[in-house]
Amino acid sequence: MTSRITRRRFGQLSGLAAGAALVSPAMRAATAPDIALEIAPYTLEASPKHHFKTVAYNGQIPGPLFRMRQGQKQTVEIRNASSEPEVVHWHGLFLPPEIDGAMEEGTPMIAPGGTVRYSMTPDPVGFRWFHTHTFAGKDLTKAQYGGLHGFVLIEPRDAPGAYDREVFIGLHDWGGHFEGSDDGAMSPVYDVSTINGKMLGFGDPVRVKQGERVMMHVLNSSPTEVHWIALAGHRFQVVALDGNAVPQPKTVEMLRLAPAERVSAIVEMKAPGKWVMGEVRKHIQSAGMGIVVEYAGVQENATWTQPERLIWNYRQFSASNKVLPIGDEATRIELTFDSKFEGHGSEERWRINGKSYPDTEEPALKAGERYRLVMKNESMDDHPMHLHRHTFEVRQVDGGGPEMTGLRKDVVLVAAKSTAEIEFVADHPGRTLFHCHQQDHMDRGFMMVFRYV
Numbered sequence: 001m002t003s004r005i006t007r008r009r010f011g012q013l014s015g016l017a018a019g020a021a022l023v024s025p026a027m028r029a030a031t032a033p034d035i036a037l038e039i040a041p042y043t044l045e046a047s048p049k050h051h052f053k054t055v056a057y058n059g060q061i062p063g064p065l066f067r068m069r070q071g072q073k074q075t076v077e078i079r080n081a082s083s084e085p086e087v088v089h090w091h092g093l094f095l096p097p098e099i100d101g102a103m104e105e106g107t108p109m110i111a112p113g114g115t116v117r118y119s120m121t122p123d124p125v126g127f128r129w130f131h132t133h134t135f136a137g138k139d140l141t142k143a144q145y146g147g148l149h150g151f152v153l154i155e156p157r158d159a160p161g162a163y164d165r166e167v168f169i170g171l172h173d174w175g176g177h178f179e180g181s182d183d184g185a186m187s188p189v190y191d192v193s194t195i196n197g198k199m200l201g202f203g204d205p206v207r208v209k210q211g212e213r214v215m216m217h218v219l220n221s222s223p224t225e226v227h228w229i230a231l232a233g234h235r236f237q238v239v240a241l242d243g244n245a246v247p248q249p250k251t252v253e254m255l256r257l258a259p260a261e262r263v264s265a266i267v268e269m270k271a272p273g274k275w276v277m278g279e280v281r282k283h284i285q286s287a288g289m290g291i292v293v294e295y296a297g298v299q300e301n302a303t304w305t306q307p308e309r310l311i312w313n314y315r316q317f318s319a320s321n322k323v324l325p326i327g328d329e330a331t332r333i334e335l336t337f338d339s340k341f342e343g344h345g346s347e348e349r350w351r352i353n354g355k356s357y358p359d360t361e362e363p364a365l366k367a368g369e370r371y372r373l374v375m376k377n378e379s380m381d382d383h384p385m386h387l388h389r390h391t392f393e394v395r396q397v398d399g400g401g402p403e404m405t406g407l408r409k410d411v412v413l414v415a416a417k418s419t420a421e422i423e424f425v426a427d428h429p430g431r432t433l434f435h436c437h438q439q440d441h442m443d444r445g446f447m448m449v450f451r452y453v
């Protein structure tokens with residue numbers, strides 16, 4: 001315990017906002033928090049031959065799973081035992097900006113050696129997650145590249161799920177370096193890809209029994225990569241996207257997850273054997289992105305079957321046929337995404353309406369009003385756009401088709417050279433960050449803040 005005392009630095013009180021407080025050892029001893037996080041150096045062993053020196057939550061990757069009840073107050077204590085300032089973002093929760101976990105909203109950073117304690121009220125119900133929200137720049141071991149992430153499940157007060165087992169699956173990519181792409185700009189590429197911190201064949205298998213219905217909560221915590229996941233011999237009944245129940249559950253061959261997206265899907269275990277669940281694209285599965293799903297009592301090698309095509313669309317889960325409610329005219333906010341080439345061998349500068357953060361516009365929202373973000377992506381890249389502290393409805397993707405309803409998310413992948421439209425009600429006053437979840441893009445200006453007036 002002495003190490004805790006010597007690491008404390010009283011000079012770091014500045015910048016602490018309401019709701020956060022430095023904790024004395026006496027206070028800590030008096031009441032144990034519901035949620036305790038320690039951020040500290042860690043070496044990940046993805047396989048005996050692949051080690052990554054990084055930083056982790058509570059000495060594990062992925063970090064811990066926190067189960068919470070909706071509306072039941074949680075005390076949180078975060079100790080930063082790393083050598084860099086840190087901040088923890090609660091992704092998909094409706095929290096005040098002081099604790100949401102983005103300095104752009106006003107959450108204070110936790111200095112090295114510092115501890116913060118605050119309380120939060122978990123909402124909404126569903127599969128959420130937490131992760132670091134720092135800057136990496138050219139250092140592809142930092143921020144989201146470093147794999148600081150963990151799972152949150154906010155459970156309703158009643159209603160047990162219609163399944164026998166829950167499994168949490170986290171996708172990540174490691175060992176990134178910049179490489180020039182066709183257009184001359186630099187993008188990260190990776191050496192190793194993992195599921196729950198392990199390369200295929202090196203982690204514990206997911207153990208199941210015949211006849212079980214298994215709820216798979218899959219999170220893509222990759223700093224920059226979209227991933228496609230299949231489970232050989234099985235199909236996924238998708239019941240929730242980004243933790244929110246979909247209007248039309250659908251059974252699909254594979255899942256597509258952009259960075260920060262989550263899919264919750266039920267798998268019926270009715271094909272006894274030993275199977276690979278992993279990236280559909282061979283080179284990424286070969287780089288490690290896979291996990292074995294093993295039925296009880298089966299002795300054989302794990303089997304993979306290669307799907308021929310990548311198939312996914314958001315629309316199939318929405319209630320496209322529903323008649324839209326009358327009179328919910330939303331105020332349109334037009335946002336054009338593009339990038340500014342800054343020379344061969346450089347990363348581009350990302351822009352929203354011609355400006356990069358911190359110079360981006362700060363659109364004003366009125367509490368209780370409905371807004372439609374009309375996003376025009378003029379770039380050659382797909383962008384996973386994330387709105388903090390709110391849930392939105394996906395209304396249009398890929399530039400057209402009938403209006404979609406009922407598909408509630410907090411990240412939407414806006415395809416290259418395409419448009420997408422989302423709507424949300426401004427019901428959580430306070431500064432609200434909106435950004436591309438690709439770490440290299442947000443680091444290069446792809447962020448803006450909405451403010452309430």
Ligand SMILES: [Cu+2]
Nearest residue numbers: 383436438441
């Ligand atoms: Cu982007």
